[in-house]
Amino acid sequence: MRKYNVAIAGATGAVGEELCRVLEDLDFPVGNLVPLASAKSVGMDIEFKGKNYKVLELTKSVFEEKEIDIAFFSAGGSISAKFAPFAAEAGAVVIDNTSHFRMDSDIPLVVPECNATDISAWKNRGIIANPNCSTIQMVQILKPLDDVFDIKRVDVSTYQAVSGAGKEGMKELVTQMQDFFAFKLDESKIEKFQHQIALNVIPHIDVFEDNDYTKEEMKMVNETQKILHKNIEVSATCVRVPILRSHSEDITIHFNSPVDADKAREILRNSPSIVVVDETGKNEYPMPIISTDTDETYVGRIRKDLYDDTILHLWCCADQIRVGAATNAVRIAQKWIETES
Numbered sequence: 160m161r162k163y164n165v166a167i168a169g170a171t172g173a174v175g176e177e178l179c180r181v182l183e184d185l186d187f188p189v190g191n192l193v194p195l196a197s198a199k200s201v202g203m204d205i206e207f208k209g210k211n212y213k214v215l216e217l218t219k220s221v222f223e224e225k226e227i228d229i230a231f232f233s234a235g236g237s238i239s240a241k242f243a244p245f246a247a248e249a250g251a252v253v254i255d256n257t258s259h260f261r262m263d264s265d266i267p268l269v270v271p272e273c274n275a276t277d278i279s280a281w282k283n284r285g286i287i288a289n290p291n292c293s294t295i296q297m298v299q300i301l302k303p304l305d306d307v308f309d310i311k312r313v314d315v316s317t318y319q320a321v322s323g324a325g326k327e328g329m330k331e332l333v334t335q336m337q338d339f340f341a342f343k344l345d346e347s348k349i350e351k352f353q354h355q356i357a358l359n360v361i362p363h364i365d366v367f368e369d370n371d372y373t374k375e376e377m378k379m380v381n382e383t384q385k386i387l388h389k390n391i392e393v394s395a396t397c398v399r400v401p402i403l404r405s406h407s408e409d410i411t412i413h414f415n416s417p418v419d420a421d422k423a424r425e426i427l428r429n430s431p432s433i434v435v436v437d438e439t440g441k442n443e444y445p446m447p448i449i450s451t452d453t454d455e456t457y458v459g460r461i462r463k464d465l466y467d468d469t470i471l472h473l474w475c476c477a478d479q480i481r482v483g484a485a486t487n488a489v490r491i492a493q494k495w496i497e498t499e500s
């Protein structure tokens with residue numbers, strides 16, 4: 160079987176480290192692994208399959224020098240904007256985890272369970288975009304339900320983990336909790352989030368746009384429509400909560416036809432990458448402690464609206480660093496290999 164030289168730009172970050180784990184877990188056919196980061200991380204060791212790989216500096220020429228076939232990018236939007244075109248020019252396919260290219264009309268935005276065939280458009284610019292972490296788990300659920308019941312509108316509220324803001328986001332929550340137990344929370348630094356995140360809930364992720372929605376909320380709207388190739392009405396409220404890992408979402412789905420909760424449960428049970436946990440009699444439903452460190456999206460609390468038989472409510476959780484970033488990116492790479500061979 161052919162092996163591929165793989166670069167990870169942002170290898171020392173939350174998503175980059177997880178990419179290494181997922182490549183190993185899914186037994187991806189890696190030839191040479193080339194971890195890339197900023198100058199300050201050069202020489203650090205990244206472990207992959209029991210072997211250490213030295214971090215190199217991300218430069219314009221490294222992709223050509225190292226004969227990279229697949230370049231995962233997770234070093235921030237401005238870094239992707241600057242360096243991804245050089246990786247593509249050097250002949251690599253870029254799989255980009257940032258928001259930079261997602262809404263470009265000639266760049267495919269892919270969740271393999273939903274729109275794998277869009278991958279063929281990678282040839283336009285050599286780049287495939289990975290959607291926002293909150294969008295991925297939601298569309299994995301919406302797609303199979305839409306195929307059967309025809310979705311008109313979605314209202315979603317998210318409960319997003321601090322690791323969505325990278326390693327520094329996790330550090331800030333942990334430090335503030337330690338300061339709380341040391342009776343000095345009032346001295347704790349607030350840097351990654353707009354307010355204290357320990358013992359708090361912040362209904363504000365990314366910047367506000369002119370329409371009073373945040374950029375994070377508008378990503379869920381625009382990306383859902385692009386991935387599902389359908390102008391579903393979406394309204395999102397994105398909220399940061401003081402947990403380390405796994406995003407949760409409360410989703411209300413309006414269909415164009417009456418919906419049946421048992422049938423919806425059955426459809427989701429048979430859908431790829433979805434696990435239904437919905438035994439309320441046994442207090443069983445998805446929670447971040449169940450989804451963390453897994454590659455599945457967990458869905459439960461599936462119930463019909465009390466007043467309108469075309470509306471369904473449900474709750475889901477997924478590890479946003481795996482399902483919402485690294486695993487989705489590696490699954491795209493697996494499909495890309497299938498498409499190209």
Ligand SMILES: NC(=O)c1ccc[n+]([C@@H]2O[C@H](COP(=O)([O-])OP(=O)(O)OC[C@H]3O[C@@H](n4cnc5c(N)ncnc54)[C@H](OP(=O)(O)O)[C@@H]3O)[C@@H](O)[C@H]2O)c1
Nearest residue numbers: 169171172173174196197200233234235257323325326484
């Ligand atoms: N965290 C999530 O749940 C998640 C989910 C989906 C998408 N994303 C997206 O993925 C990207 C990375 O997120 P993250 O959470 O992994 O952030 P992170 O933990 O802060 O890691 C950032 C990475 O980018 C590298 N980097 C920063 N500046 C660089 C530069 N000038 N040149 C080369 N490398 C540079 C850092 O390297 P150094 O260590 O050398 O600074 C580090 O490896 C962001 O665009 C984010 O929006 C994140």
